[in-house]
Amino acid sequence: MNGPRRSTVLRGRAVQAAAIALFGLTADAAFASAEDETARPKRTGRQLFIETCAACHAADGRGHSRSRLGFDVTPPDFTDPDFASREPHADWVGIARNGGPSRGFSEIMPSFRDALSMEELDAVVAYIKSLHDDDRWPPGEFNLPRPLVTGKAYLEDEVVFQAAMTDDADGRDKVTGKIVYEQRFGSLNMWEVVLPFGWNEGITNPLASSSPRWSANIGDAALAVKRNFHHDVGAGSILSGTAELILPTGDQTSGLGKGTFVFEPFLTYGQILPADFFLQAQAGLELPFQRPKAENEVFLRLALGRSINFKPWGRTWSPMVELLTAKELVSGERIVLDIVPQVQVTLNKRQHIMFNIGVRMPLNQTTGRSATGMIYLIWDWFDGAFLDGW
Numbered sequence: 001m002n003g004p005r006r007s008t009v010l011r012g013r014a015v016q017a018a019a020i021a022l023f024g025l026t027a028d029a030a031f032a033s034a035e036d037e038t039a040r041p042k043r044t045g046r047q048l049f050i051e052t053c054a055a056c057h058a059a060d061g062r063g064h065s066r067s068r069l070g071f072d073v074t075p076p077d078f079t080d081p082d083f084a085s086r087e088p089h090a091d092w093v094g095i096a097r098n099g100g101p102s103r104g105f106s107e108i109m110p111s112f113r114d115a116l117s118m119e120e121l122d123a124v125v126a127y128i129k130s131l132h133d134d135d136r137w138p139p140g141e142f143n144l145p146r147p148l149v150t151g152k153a154y155l156e157d158e159v160v161f162q163a164a165m166t167d168d169a170d171g172r173d174k175v176t177g178k179i180v181y182e183q184r185f186g187s188l189n190m191w192e193v194v195l196p197f198g199w200n201e202g203i204t205n206p207l208a209s210s211s212p213r214w215s216a217n218i219g220d221a222a223l224a225v226k227r228n229f230h231h232d233v234g235a236g237s238i239l240s241g242t243a244e245l246i247l248p249t250g251d252q253t254s255g256l257g258k259g260t261f262v263f264e265p266f267l268t269y270g271q272i273l274p275a276d277f278f279l280q281a282q283a284g285l286e287l288p289f290q291r292p293k294a295e296n297e298v299f300l301r302l303a304l305g306r307s308i309n310f311k312p313w314g315r316t317w318s319p320m321v322e323l324l325t326a327k328e329l330v331s332g333e334r335i336v337l338d339i340v341p342q343v344q345v346t347l348n349k350r351q352h353i354m355f356n357i358g359v360r361m362p363l364n365q366t367t368g369r370s371a372t373g374m375i376y377l378i379w380d381w382f383d384g385a386f387l388d389g390w
């Protein structure tokens, strides 16, 4: 399918070899002349696509059918914004350059490393990105690494398994966890269910047994709807709003439940910064239905981080630090401040399974508040099954 271009490359190499043999030129000079030989008018992204990609991806970008291609994988539909909007431009350049397997996809998607220059790869990816012309869908560039606590502005199709371990005020160990399920609907919305649970080290009866008894309980489940209000690629900013309802399903005696419905509205903001730095912010209110059981609270959470690839398009490491502030709206209550250094890492080639580990440390009001070790595992289920793309 890339025959014409390939033969040009071969011809260029032959000219180069001949030049070295005949004139004793240095390799560099010979290469320069070979370049001149093959110089051709710059092809547009569309031309490149028709010449090098359309054999499989079809001229309209929807992809030829399996039966027509004779492969056991179907090329994706580049005109579908639900699919195409969420893949960052740079990731697609990486796939086109290094081939499907570099990102855990089929080897039928070839590598164009030798056939197309970086500039051409950029142009062809810009072209396939233009095939879905629906700007309402927030682009995948805004899918910034998820901090352990601060909420994200991007809309997700993912499952998060999160766990935290700490001592409670009496010095007993406590492990809490939650499963978060998130699903997009329409171009700008997402719904979410949160199922928290916990294990407490029970009070041991020194006469009965020496080993502590652990009890398992469920926490306050939550339902939420998120909507994206604004995203601007040029400015690198994204803003969303969420309405969350926390249900009193949790066990109050083990400290896992508040015993009242709580309404939690909040805004989330993401800002892409130069040099792969990013800032994420979440600000909101906790408004319990029954005031004596819990107090109104205002919170602000900030996360600053940077995404690092030690090898281009390789595993992504994202060190982050979060600053968490909260204040109960009761006179005399002081602001509570925590800091959470952490690092997120992508685990597989497809980069849709991610792990994060960090520690939440109180910066003030330290009596009765100890450090909490935190981890999560994310599965971006839209990008494939859990075991795909390793």
Ligand code: HEC
Pocket (backbone or CB within 6 Å): 001, 049, 052, 053, 054, 055, 056, 057, 071, 073, 074, 075, 076, 087, 092, 093, 095, 096, 100, 104, 105, 106, 107, 108, 109, 110, 112, 124, 125, 128
């Ligand atoms: C020989 C057939 C073939 C050619 C030629 C081809 N592709 Fe593909 N491409 C595929 C197949 C098949 C897949 C799906 C792979 C999978 O799902 O495992 C794919 C997937 C992709 C993806 C990944 C999308 C995702 O899921 O995130 C991108 C990007 C892509 N191709 C770009 C290109 C570009 C750009 C060109 C031309 C420069 C090109 N392809 C040429 C067969 C091809």
